[in-house]
Amino acid sequence: MSDKVIKAIVCPGCGELSKAEIHTSINPARDKTIRKRVLDGELFDFRCPSCGYTAKLNYPLLYNDMKNRFMVYLIPKIDRFQLCDNELENKYSNLRNINKRIVPTFNAFKEKLFIFESGLDDMAVELTKLAISQTVSKKLGNIEVNEGYLSMYDRETNTMGFTYFTGKDKEPYVQTARLEIYGKSKGIIDKFAYKDKKLKGFIKIDREWAENVLYRYKHFRHMEKVRKLNED
Numbered sequence: 001m002s003d004k005v006i007k008a009i010v011c012p013g014c015g016e017l018s019k020a021e022i023h024t025s026i027n028p029a030r031d032k033t034i035r036k037r038v039l040d041g042e043l044f045d046f047r048c049p050s051c052g053y054t055a056k057l058n059y060p061l062l063y064n065d066m067k068n069r070f071m072v073y074l075i076p077k078i079d080r081f082q083l084c085d086n087e088l089e090n091k092y093s094n095l096r097n098i099n100k101r102i103v104p105t106f107n108a109f110k111e112k113l114f115i116f117e118s119g120l121d122d123m124a125v126e127l128t129k130l131a132i133s134q135t136v137s138k139k140l141g142n143i144e145v146n147e148g149y150l151s152m153y154d155r156e157t158n159t160m161g162f163t164y165f166t167g168k169d170k171e172p173y174v175q176t177a178r179l180e181i182y183g184k185s186k187g188i189i190d191k192f193a194y195k196d197k198k199l200k201g202f203i204k205i206d207r208e209w210a211e212n213v214l215y216r217y218k219h220f221r222h223m224e225k226v227r228k229l230n231e232d
Ligand SMILES: [Zn+2]
Pocket: 011, 012, 013, 014, 015, 016, 048, 049, 050, 051, 052, 053
């Protein structure tokens, strides 16, 4: 269901008090236009009826796509890893194997939709993105490569592409990769992040999370090497 509330808003332009319709949760299956309106950012638009001032509203929004079995909860600036909302858990307690994520930004929100609608595993995507960002950094002379997002996925040509923001000026840089890297990431996830797959509530799967998994993986590989050396 799509839930809405009416909120009183003081216009940042003229100071007049007006009302805005705010969506708290949306379901693309019930409302065919809402997916496009949320991705365009239109759902967050505020226009003051008195002076015409426009602004983007920041508010929590739950996107609920049961057909593709995921829920993405956009909570601006949330810095927690896990969110257990009893009310939500009870409401959807009959649903199993749903990917539930929290995201702190609109860009991360859009990326999650793209990933899950493409039928991909976002944990493996995040790990792949991290591994490839390191390759890009080396290729460009060790410049800083931080943020990035999945910008292309093509099963037929067996490729996926990431757009990164590089260097001080955050220049966009697109890097494509074979899906084999994604497959390998999936294998690492199954082995080193299986506990996260079973966590209750909404969790944040981002670069920081992927760094953690990569660390665990590298540590394991290192220990394996040490063990082998000792055996010889
Ligand atoms: Zn105004």
